[in-house]
Amino acid sequence: MTATAPMYPSVAPVEPPALLLDGIAKTYRSKAGAVDALRGVTYHFARGSFTAVMGPSGSGKSTLLQCAAGLDQPSSGAVVLNGVNLNGLSEVELTKLRRAEMGFVFQAYNLLPSLTVYDNVALPLRLTGKRPARNDVHGVLNQVGLEGKAKRRPSELSGGQQQRVAIARALITRPSVFFADEPTGALDSGTSRQVLALLRDATDRAGQTVVMVTHDPVAAAYAERVLFLSDGLLAGHLDRANPAQIAAAMSDLEK
Ligand SMILES: Nc1ncnc2c1ncn2[C@@H]1O[C@H](COP(=O)(O)OP(=O)(O)OP(=O)(O)O)[C@@H](O)[C@H]1O
Numbered sequence: 328m329t330a331t332a333p334m335y336p337s338v339a340p341v342e343p344p345a346l347l348l349d350g351i352a353k354t355y356r357s358k359a360g361a362v363d364a365l366r367g368v369t370y371h372f373a374r375g376s377f378t379a380v381m382g383p384s385g386s387g388k389s390t391l392l393q394c395a396a397g398l399d400q401p402s403s404g405a406v407v408l409n410g411v412n413l414n415g416l417s418e419v420e421l422t423k424l425r426r427a428e429m430g431f432v433f434q435a436y437n438l439l440p441s442l443t444v445y446d447n448v449a450l451p452l453r454l455t456g457k458r459p460a461r462n463d464v465h466g467v468l469n470q471v472g473l474e475g476k477a478k479r480r481p482s483e484l485s486g487g488q489q490q491r492v493a494i495a496r497a498l499i500t501r502p503s504v505f506f507a508d509e510p511t512g513a514l515d516s517g518t519s520r521q522v523l524a525l526l527r528d529a530t531d532r533a534g535q536t537v538v539m540v541t542h543d544p545v546a547a548a549y550a551e552r553v554l555f556l557s558d559g560l561l562a563g564h565l566d567r568a569n570p571a572q573i574a575a576a577m578s579d580l581e582k
Pocket residue numbers: 355356357362363364382383384385386387388389390391
């Protein structure tokens with residue numbers, strides 16, 4: 328594994344990174360005491376990159392994703408998305424930015440059970456006040472291989488199909504950054520491959536940026552870079568690694 332020096336560009340890049348984490352730290356305080364979940368993480372995620380984030384349980388992966396997506400605030404440091412510092416935004420501005428620029432794919436698909444597949448996919452556009460074009464909705468359903476399922480309800484679909492609806496819903500706004508937290512955690516290996524291929528495609532064909540937290544070395548191998556977190560800090564990275572190399576690095580970290 329290669330040590331990950333803070334990836335703060337020494338020369339100004341031609342365009343800002345899709346996502347910059349600038350020294351983010353997060354301390355959770357409760358009656359039981361304080362937990363330093365992140366202890367100063369600096370990293371830039373290049374536009375069009377697919378990065379997996381791995382690390383032992385409790386190393387701070389979910390906290391990193393939550394802070395990066397503006398769902399939680401770091402205790403210190405800054406998150407900058409497409410040149411916009413999230414710290415300076417009001418809750419309303421943050422919600423707007425999230426709806427316009429970010430897509431979310433979680434282990435739990437978070438589909439609305441009473442809506443059809445079509446309406447679930449169209450929802451993010453309706454939330455931004457736009458009238459979804461039928462062709463766009465059918466286009467993303469086609470892209471995820473579910474063109475025949477538009478009128479179904481989520482409960483009538485398999486887990487893998489539901490996750491593909493969730494991906495279609497994330498694709499419809501053409502977000503610049505996708506955040507995925509264990510997107511294949513509940514899926515069998517064949518279905519996982521389809522879902523990961525869709526995320527890979529988002530970076531390769533559409534230049535979108537994917538940040539994916541996973542425990543699965545096979546899933547992580549779809550990313551060109553795997554970042555390892557340990558105890559709230561970046562512990563290193565692997566580039567274009569295969570699942571065996573990723574698993575070996577993980578077991579070293581867990582020793
Ligand atoms: N809301 C919270 N309040 C207090 N402590 C928290 C909270 N959320 C997370 N933590 C603590 O912060 C640390 C990092 O947690 P986090 O969930 O980010 O780790 P993780 O790497 O995603 O773990 P896992 O792989 O088990 O999901 C852990 O010690 C955890 O117990």
